[in-house]
Amino acid sequence: MKYVIINGSPRRKNTWKMVEYAKNNLKGDFEEIHLMKEKIPLCNGCYNCIVEGEDKCPHNDKIKPIIDKMKEADGIIIACPVYALNVTALLKNFFDHTAYLYHRPEFFTKKALVVVSTAGIGQKDVAKYIDETLRHWGVNKVYKITYAYGAKDLPDIKNIDEISKKFGKDVGSKKLHGPKLGDIVFFDVWKAMALSNNPIEADKEFWFKNDLVNKDFAPEVKLNIFKKLFSKVMFLILKRVIK
Ligand SMILES: Cc1cc2nc3c(=O)[nH]c(=O)nc-3n(C[C@H](O)[C@H](O)[C@H](O)COP(=O)(O)O)c2cc1C
Structure with missing residues (x-):
């Protein structure tokens, strides 16, 4: 199986640790898109992607390769910490560049795993927002792992194991779920x-x-x-x- 990981954290620490534990339960090849390194300019609101077509986005050279990797993957993993009760600006900027997918959904055969970490609050709402975004892209099924680290160093490995195993099994089955x-x-x-x-x-x-x-x-x-x-x-x- 092929997995693409969109890392919405500027660093590889708390959320990444959760992704690493999840990866242990997934068989296949992984490719990470570290958004921090992609240096995608801010969406300038030109509407080109929506009105003229996504290839007319002025940042298409940055966005298309990421979208293509998601299209090639069997499973998509979105990892993001909570920043000011929301996703990071890095992930939001990427999502802004995919606004056309709300109009023209293309990911009906894909399954996704959302991994969100926080210090104390906001993890469920942020995971729900990412889930909603992915469903608008057409994604068939979204699994969610969330965790509030508090003063701890280690995430809830039992919960990560349980959900990531379900996700991996589902991706491997290639069976598509009925829509909501x-x-x-x-x-x-x-x-x-x-x-x-x-x-x-x-x-x-x-x-x-x-x-x-x-x-x-x-x-x-x-x-x-x-x-x-x-x-x-x-x-x-x-x-x-x-x-
Ligand atoms: C700019 C910034 C904003 C944050 N906002 C929140 C927040 O609103 N609520 C919260 O509980 N934790 C917040 N945190 C803490 C992070 O969500 C938490 O440490 C997370 O596990 C970091 O993940 P990472 O190591 O993958 O970057 C914030 C951290 C930063 C740097």
Whole structure:
């Protein structure tokens, strides 16, 4: 299996220690993207990625290789400490550069592990935010390991073992999970927007090129009859709202 680790900490210490323990339970090759070293300029809000296409981002030379590595990987690990009750600016800046993925999700076959450390507070909220971001990218299943170090040097190894083993087994199985209802709603929102009278051209091209406009969800992911029906009804409603 191939794993890519996006390290959102400027250093390799507390969060990295947790990643190292998790790695012990994962079989395969690992590649680390140490965001600190990538020196990605700040997102300048040009909207190019969203409106014109991600290849028009002025920092595409930095972003595309990272996205490509995530596409090649079977499992994505996002590691980040809590900074001022949020993710680090390093990780947020990377996420800002992936805003187009909210419109044009591409990671439906990927599973992810989120690793968050903190001194005292904020770890659950930060992990939840990263989880939400990944789900907007289309990621099929997100596992979370969080830990508040307090005055301790060692993380909760038992918890790391338990969750990372589940993650590794799931990645190895290649089996995709059914989406949550919320994931289906977002799929239908973007589909309805791509089919609207005034679409963002880059979105429209993506949804048509990948033949997603005729699907109830990403075709790799199987929907049960209830979710299929839910998607169809949701799309009909959204189509009326988004014209
Ligand atoms: C700039 C900065 C902001 C931080 N903000 C918080 C915070 O809001 N809440 C908290 O409990 N810990 C906070 N911490 C502590 C780190 O989250 C904690 O030490 C973490 O384990 C560091 O991980 P790392 O060694 O992987 O960088 C902060 C640390 C720094 C340097």
